[in-house]
Amino acid sequence: MKRNVPLLLAIIAGFVMIVAFFIPYTVSWGEDVSIWFDILASIAFILGGGNLLKVHLKKVSDQAKGWGYSIITIVAFLVMLFVGLTKLGVNPNPQFPGHGHWAGQYNEVGSPFYWLFESVFKPLQATIFAMLAFYVASAAFRAFRAKNMEAILLLATAFFILLGRTAAGVFLTDFIPEESGYSGLRLENITVFIMDVFNTAGHRAIMIGVALGTASVSLKILLGVDRSYLGSGEG
């Protein structure tokens, strides 16, 4: 019951999906299951959200290091959840004005949920993302050193593309006439050649490898060879 039933479930479900792909009548089963999965993942938010609250409440009650920040997290979480689930301050839907605010859009412009999204969520998300601009610089400075042939290729390619993808690239090799037989040597065209040829080759091989790897991992699970996702069999 604890390990064999789920294993059997996984095996049957997997092989049914494989066979279904070749039978016109069943070909849409995969989509149904995908929708079910999304529903399950949404229900699982109860586990995740519960865990989040538990972790931070524990920190607060233990007065662990930085418990004050846990209070911020808890309050932010609860406020956002309340505002969003109750559709607080949302206008009715103009198509159905009699329906009250429940028929409105939960993220309507001007609502508190929208305000929190615009002034907290959005700037934080975008700024964390933007930090990458700094990290790419320090990574390039540190890692792109011509230690061996591999590193040289890595940095030389990066070098050409970095230049070739700005006005600087065009400017630097402007002296090569566009119509001449050497126009391939213009920086922007070198960029295109690297992308079209070397990059495509590398990616094609990676994609083929990944496809094989995915197939193999899936098969191992469907054959019951790899069961680590099933846990120990203990309750």
Place this chain on the structure above:
Amino acid sequence: MSRENTIWLIVFLIGAVMLFGRAMFTEHGMAKMYVEESPREFVDLGDEENPDWVSIEEAPEYVDVSAIPADHRVSWKKQRTSNYGEFVQQPAGGNIQFSLARSIGVWLAALLTLFVLSFLIKDNPFYKIAESLFVGISAAYWMVVAFWDQIVPNLIGKLSPTFVRNWAMPGLGEDARQELLYLIPLILGLMLLWRLSPKGGWISRWPMAFFIGTFCGLRLIRFLQADFLLQIRAGIDPLYVTEGGVFDVWASLANVILLIGVLSCLVYFFFSFEHKGIVGKTAKLGIWFLMITFGAGFAYTVMGRIALLAIRLEFLFDDWLWLIDPTDKRLGI
């Protein structure tokens, strides 16, 4: 207080004073936001049984709108984000006005942006505030999205369309029928939640196993079709390319390199042989190809990341500090 902290404190204070001064005593009413609020008013011309809502502009002339009782009227104001330029230029009686809430929002957004960037100097309480705030807000955000965009339409809406139509989705078509098939995800979901109970948590493995198995099957097929077969297909090109009957050196060379590249990278991924001798040399060539690929990927990504930083700084300079006005939102102030 260490010397470093003192210096930072002084820098912050100077910055704060300058900002405050700029906001208060110059024309640059920093971060002032404006919204246009257009009133919407609807009245119910029907009876209790058959409500018939129309907007007040569309109400027939013979109806005395003012006589309709309050419980048969609904009104609200629809907001549109506007800007200083429009505010100044609006005709008399326009609906564009200053919005305190939005302005505070811009300040908050700007400060949080700075809080996050301060992490680059070192970890500090400001970053910790931003981080804790973000974790809480974002976890709840996705829960709300999952609830309104998944659970309501795809689960409750399928199991009880009438209820959902009356409650939150009046636009749900009359043809929406009850689909009892959706009891399956509900039951699977409940099995998953059984984990919270003290006993029998193992039952939650069933839904997990079902989905992991299903997706293994699905992905196996999809990857083999889309990435495996189609990539082989895309790789089959003649090594001798002619353009209008003439031998095209570059295109031919490109195809030769492509073929060699793909094959040598595949050799690198080969697991059956040690990388020695001829296999080792080919695998080495494969690594070189991969490195060029990675170099290209790195450089391409750099492009994107810098643009992200640029838009953040634009936000600070434009929306918050009113230093620049590239999109003429403020008539060049």
Place this chain on the structure above:
Amino acid sequence: MRLYQITTLMAALVIHVSPSSVQAQAPAPPTNLEVTDHPWDGGKQIDLSWDLSPDDAELLRYEIYKAVAQTGPIPQKPPKFEQVDSVPAGTTSFTVDGVPFQVEMMVRDLEPHRTLFTDPPLPENQKKRLKLKVGYVFQVVAIARNGSRSTALATTAPFTPTMQWFEGSRFYFSFMTLIICGAVVFWIYRAKKGRPIKVRKIAGLEAVDEAVGRATEMGRSVLFIPGIQDINEIQTIAGLTILARVAKTAAAYGAKVEVPTSKSLVMTTARETVQAAFLEAGRPDAYNKDLIYYVTDEQFGYVAYLQGMMVREKPATCFYMGAFFAESLILAETGNSIGAIQIAGTAMPAQLPFFVAACDYTLIGEEFFAASAYLSGEPEQLGSLKGQDVGKVVVAILLLVGVLMATLGVIFDNQALLKAVAYLKETILT
């Protein structure tokens, strides 16, 4: 159902509507248009064939038109022909795609014919959707070089394709799937029988134990990030398999493994995995489920938490195993700045450059999937790697044969070879 299939008056309507404008020296139309069901498909294709127009020599092309001609009692508008495609002169057959044998219709569209529906009667609900069987009529028009058009050769009765139980266009694909899966299964079977399996070393995997060991020595924790995708992603599952091994080693050494996740279901599964690993290592008491916790579904919220946490707690070893996106470099750079040993594995090609640049070891694409097999050390799992190699051999052979044929075909302008290449690309490899 019976009633929906009644074939009605459509045939008569077919002939008189035609998009052609007959001109003075119009070519003769083709003759003998025949319609047959396309074999082995999902009921969405129809084969057409015709005899050449007597004027074929002067023709430029044939244009093919289709129109829906319902086989049930549905409002009868004159069929609206739309052009499907055109084929060069000299062609005598064509397969029309995208002609499903049934469509869904709303009741209100059938309303004028309510009286016809007695068995079963039409439902009252106007927006109710019904599945109806439909047929198609076709026209072939010959177009001369001077642009003049022949009269249309049309089919006489609506034709409905049928759905077969096997999708024939996927025949070669099913064959390919069988070869690859068969190879993997074969080698797993062989390994089970006890035949020795030899597999090359994968750089970075030896480092796993060492890295966990170092964390133990330094008295710091091991951080394991299983990516930001949910459990329906194979990379996440492969990552968790590696987690099993990491957790087992850590349990044996007595090191602390911390697993923050960005998906609730991954947290659930990771707990199962780690608990099992601790049990296997004989240390079930040391398992602490609170070390595996959910942070937030938001990608950058998760990253914001992780980078703060890494700087504060300074884990000695960081594993990044799973599907990664933009967060890869933020994590790897932060890990680097605190001096952690970093081992990454992902099949996301876009993120590989960053892991390669900032981590000590990176498992690239297929290596990452192989790692789980390799680390388990079980012969069956290693066998699957051999199976994958068969797949690569198939790729190499197909590529070489295909390219050789294409090249020779171009050099010697050999139509037979070029046709073979086209067959390989369009039919076998789809």
Place this chain on the structure above:
Amino acid sequence: MALLITLGATAGFLVLLTFAVRARTEFFKNLDRRWIFLLMLVAVAVPVYVIGKTKETFPEKALPKAQAVFDVIEELNEGDKVLLAFDFDPGSEGELGPMATTFAYHCATKKLKMYFIALWPIGRQMIDDNIAKIIEPDFPEMVYGVDYMNLGFKAGNEGVINVIVTDIKQLYTTDAYGTDIAAIPMMEGIDSIQKMDLIINVSAGYPGTKEWVQYAVTPFPHDIRMVAGCTGVQAPLLYPYIPQQLPGLLAAIKGASEYESLVINKYGGDDISGKYLEAQRRMGPQLVAHVLMVLLIFAGNIIFFVERKREARS
């Protein structure tokens, strides 16, 4: 000439740097990465400020991939149907926002019928922003439901594509604002997205261009045409799909800028609002930051070689 000056300047810089590194090896060897962060901040902030003030941009030259995107859209005729799939969020607005803007502007000036759709929950907001920013103020003659419409967000990732590619009404019974699909004039006769003359996808990741190619273009190569704009990270992954499945692709801000210049040069006129020049403006910081990156790579290597030499000597 330009080349010589640049090479001279670079060489001079490198020589100076080499001397500096030799003099202060310890400092450079353990260089605090915060110096690099500062340089990057300056390299981006200064051009953002200067260009924001002067509104001058660098000249742009379109490369084939962006030209192809432009040409594919140019080939369409008034009234043709275009599906605009916006699969991104505020996080990548810096790169993709300008593309989305220009796509909408291009389609609107060509009087194409626009169907907006989103597979990302926040994509819906991006659509609303776009409509509010471009169509409502600058194309007031366009009518919702006749010239453009918003199908909104549907959960289900590639599953959604898989369904709507053959049957759109199975998933979409209402538009984003709750109106019955059947009541929207421009939805008449649209039973699947195969009826679209073109799909334009703006994508920041999963689900995105790759999924659209896999689930829409690949199974229906004759009926579905698609062009896309994507982030820099994704671009290299999508190259294998060009040109068979994807005739054109805008890669990152550079691609956006090339396409933007093509569209604005042809349709913009002299007095174009600053909001349509966003990508070209952003190429300024891009240029300076790229040069900085290149110099950093040089600097890193100089430090590496000086250090190695010193180690070899001792």
